[in-house]
Amino acid sequence: DIVMTQSPLSLSVTPGEPASISCRSSQSLLRRNGYNYLHWYLQKPGQSPQLLIYLGSDRASGVPDRFSGSGSGTDFTLKISRLEAEDVGVYYCMQGLQTPITFGPGTKVDIK
Amino acid sequence: QVQLQQSGPGLVKPSQTLSLTCAISGDTISNNGASWTWIRQSPSRGLEWLGRIYYRSNWYNDYAPFVKSRMTINLDTSKNQFSLQLNSVTPEDTAVYYCTRLIGENWLDPWGQGTLVTVSP
Numbered sequence: 001d002i003v004m005t006q007s008p009l010s011l012s013v014t015p016g017e018p019a020s021i022s023c024r025s026s027q028s029l030l031r032r033n034g035y036n037y038l039h040w041y042l043q044k045p046g047q048s049p050q051l052l053i054y055l056g057s058d059r060a061s062g063v064p065d066r067f068s069g070s071g072s073g074t075d076f077t078l079k080i081s082r083l084e085a086e087d088v089g090v091y092y093c094m095q096g097l098q099t100p101i102t103f104g105p106g107t108k109v110d111i112k
Numbered sequence: 113q114v115q116l117q118q119s120g121p122g123l124v125k126p127s128q129t130l131s132l133t134c135a136i137s138g139d140t141i142s143n144n145g146a147s148w149t150w151i152r153q154s155p156s157r158g159l160e161w162l163g164r165i166y167y168r169s170n171w172y173n174d175y176a177p178f179v180k181s182r183m184t185i186n187l188d189t190s191k192n193q194f195s196l197q198l199n200s201v202t203p204e205d206t207a208v209y210y211c212t213r214l215i216g217e218n219w220l221d222p223w224g225q226g227t228l229v230t231v232s233p
Contacts, residue, residue, distance in 0.1 A: 039219040048210055048223040049159070060221065092159060096218040100176045101149075103159040 002026050002095050006104035012112040019080040021107045023093035028073045029056075037097040040069055040078050043106075044089040052091075053078065085111060114138035116211050116224035124205075124231050130198040134211030134224055141192050142167045147174075147214035148194045150185065153226075154207040164214060165194055201231045 003026040013019045029037045036056035041049040051060040053069035056076060066081040080087055090106040120132035134148070141148060147166035153159050163175035165185040175183050179198065187194045198205060211224040 037218055041220075048226050049220075050223070051219060051221040054219040054221075094159075094220070096214070096220075099161070099164075099174055101161040101214075101220075103161075105158055 001100055002029075002097065002102050004093055004095055004102050004104040006091075006093060006107050008107060009105065010108045010110075012110055013080075013083045014112045015085060016082050019083050019087075019109060021078045021091050021093075021109075023071075023076040023078070023104055025074045025076075025095055027097075029076075029095050029097050030073050031097065036072050036076070037095060038069075038071070038076050039094045039096060041092045041094060042087070042089050043092065044086075047089075049092060080109075083109070083111075114213060114222055116213065116222060118209075118211055118224040118227050120227055120229075122228055122230060124201055124229060125233055126202055126231055127200055130201050130205060130209075130229055130231070131195065132209055132211070132227055132229070133193055133195045135191065135193040136213075137192075139213065141187055141189055141194060144168060145216055147217065148185075148187070149212050149214045149220065150196045151210045151212055151220070151223075152207040153210065157207075160207075162196070166214075203231045205229070206231045 005024045007022045038056045040053040043049040057069045068079050070077050090108050092106050093104040115137045117135045124130045147164040149164040150162040182199045184197045208226045208228050210226050212220045
């Protein structure tokens, strides 16, 4: 199975300030088609996970442009340019390269 | 807009069968580009992919090795829904269970509302 790791595991951010989360996979998520099969989700308190970023860097429908994803191969980053109160929750990276699909442990983001 | 609506009991006794259903709206279960998937989440194990059912000229199932011997995903095309059955449950199976759609063998969207299932006498 592909093992996903994230850092940090928790983050306190002042509103309006940037935030960055790192995700690493135990094997490359880059396919021959040039796409990275790495996706980001946000689970807000009391809610189901929601898709933020797919294929490493494409924002899902309705996701604000303050969210961006980057990286390739085994190292990926999710950046929030200016944190807003509604962004609090747990952020997960997920690999879709092969089954079983696996997730990172999550990064809890709250307001400082 | 695709929506997934889960139903099923929140309490199951040890050794019995956990059964949940997921009703699909806004998409069809026989969509060639989708797989209908079950995920669970617990504090101790995080998010775990359990398995999926999908149509690619025929119907196929795919299960996580750790539940393969106990799990079945079925479908009801007339109701456009799929279901999870997990046999011989133990307290370790206590978790929030989600149904979700895997798009293009790749990312999951959307997710059902989640069902907390507690395994207890």
